[in-house]
Amino acid sequence: MSNTTRENGCDVCIYKSYLFNYLTKQEIAWVNLNKEDIFIKKGEIICQEGEIIKHLVYLKEGLVKLYKTGPGRTQQIISITTPRDFIGLLSIFSNTEYLYSLAALEDSSLCLIELDVIKKIILQNGKFALSLIEKINRISDVVLSNKVELGIKQLRGRIAHILLMFADKIYRSDIYELPVSRKEVGELIDMRTENVVRILSEFRKDQLIGIEGKKIEIKNKSMLKKISELG
Amino acid sequence: MSNTTRENGCDVCIYKSYLFNYLTKQEIAWVNLNKEDIFIKKGEIICQEGEIIKHLVYLKEGLVKLYKTGPGRTQQIISITTPRDFIGLLSIFSNTEYLYSLAALEDSSLCLIELDVIKKIILQNGKFALSLIEKINRISDVVLSNKVELGIKQLRGRIAHILLMFADKIYRSDIYELPVSRKEVGELIDMRTENVVRILSEFRKDQLIGIEGKKIEIKNKSMLKKISELG
DNA sequence: CAAATATTATGATATATATCAATATTGATA
DNA sequence: TATCAATATTGATATATATCATAATATTTG
Structure with missing residues (x-):
């Protein structure tokens, strides 16, 4: 140290x-x-x-x-x-x-x-x-x-949950730099890196979020909340 | 009360x-x-x-x-x-x-x-x-x-884990009465009742355990441990 | 006791997720 | 700067798991 x-x-x-x-x-x-x-x-x-x-x-x-x-x-x-x-x-x-x-x-x-x-x-x-x-x-x-x-949510719900966690609990902002790699996101919510990437892209295509490298912008928070809650 | x-x-x-x-x-x-x-x-x-x-x-x-x-x-x-x-x-x-x-x-x-x-x-x-x-x-x-x-194990590993937990941590015996239904086992390890039943039967067929209603007998503990550890 | 209800069980099928493969992109390093 | 390694991305495919259907058995309830 x-x-x-x-x-x-x-x-x-x-x-x-x-x-x-x-x-x-x-x-x-x-x-x-x-x-x-x-x-x-x-x-x-x-x-x-x-x-x-x-x-x-x-x-x-x-x-x-x-x-x-x-x-x-x-x-x-x-x-x-x-x-x-x-x-x-x-x-x-x-x-x-x-x-x-x-x-x-x-x-x-x-x-x-x-x-x-x-x-x-x-x-x-x-x-x-x-x-x-x-x-x-x-x-x-x-x-x-x-x-x-985590145990009751499937992958989309987990990604939504973690995106909201970074926005609401960690950065208190709807625009933030992800402090972790896609692989680490997977390690946090028990899923494979490929699926993290895939679902993030999917959310981007659906206009729920914006992605630019590690920069994330929450665009449709209410929908993300629904996805997170419904699993 | x-x-x-x-x-x-x-x-x-x-x-x-x-x-x-x-x-x-x-x-x-x-x-x-x-x-x-x-x-x-x-x-x-x-x-x-x-x-x-x-x-x-x-x-x-x-x-x-x-x-x-x-x-x-x-x-x-x-x-x-x-x-x-x-x-x-x-x-x-x-x-x-x-x-x-x-x-x-x-x-x-x-x-x-x-x-x-x-x-x-x-x-x-x-x-x-x-x-x-x-x-x-x-x-x-x-x-x-x-x-x-739970997050890293798949279903067989979870069932093996929970069977060993009852044997080693709860009843301290390789023969015991399950205190919970198959449904509750599922609620404990995040899986569907049908799959709990199926995998228990599978373990029985493979001579890993004996089943008689709620009565469970651990027959091949070392193999169960392997299944639990490997996920 | 019989009827109703919940649990256990098994098979067929649909869906979700992991794995494999290939490439692009970024970041580190010599 | 060129090279290497890690990361990010996408598609195709295999596997694991959930769902649906149906039935047998056990348990509760009137």
């Missing part, structure tokens, strides 16, 4: 999670002494499954994918984390080693906080603990409900 | 979760005053999505399914909870209303603990809070990894 900086204290950090509002001044100072700010370039791997978990990872800016590698270099993307959120809260308290890998989809700024410190704070600060539990639940709700929905 | 009993105190409860070992005597007494033991018959619904969450639900004995209802009476089973575990820890701290419904697959004994009491204990007892976080993570790990694996 590269480009460590510590010029800014947590107390004045503009990226700070609301969760840290529950910390005392002393606890904030403690976190400040035990965190590391790093910058990761697009495409770089942050950590890999099997490695010992030492940090709670917070995404300040950028975009990060959480994924699982299968046999033969295959990957499945579990979730995409947007700025100002914790990454991988799914399994870091239940395992000593990462179940999933992390890689940057865009240039990203992360804050790595010593997990031991977080655990000690949980032990002594009930409000923080309860808020963290709520946060963990919320994150797994989203990830799980996405995966559950 | 029926058949409430309170004859036994939590301190002497033989079903007690290890999590309660972290509670003080006072806290245990407090839980004892704010819990309710209920008995639910096979097939009965315990709670439904949309209802206000008031309790932390603990399964003492029996088997319970957590599921989501879709359009037109369709269901998707999210997970099956085995005895001595908490049910629905996935979303009860992040929502005021249940995201999923609960129903008993077998006659079941539950303990309902006031969620407010649990929250207050989290606020004051760090060890309990941290252990609960670990527990929550562990439960969502299992549920999520199951759903993620």
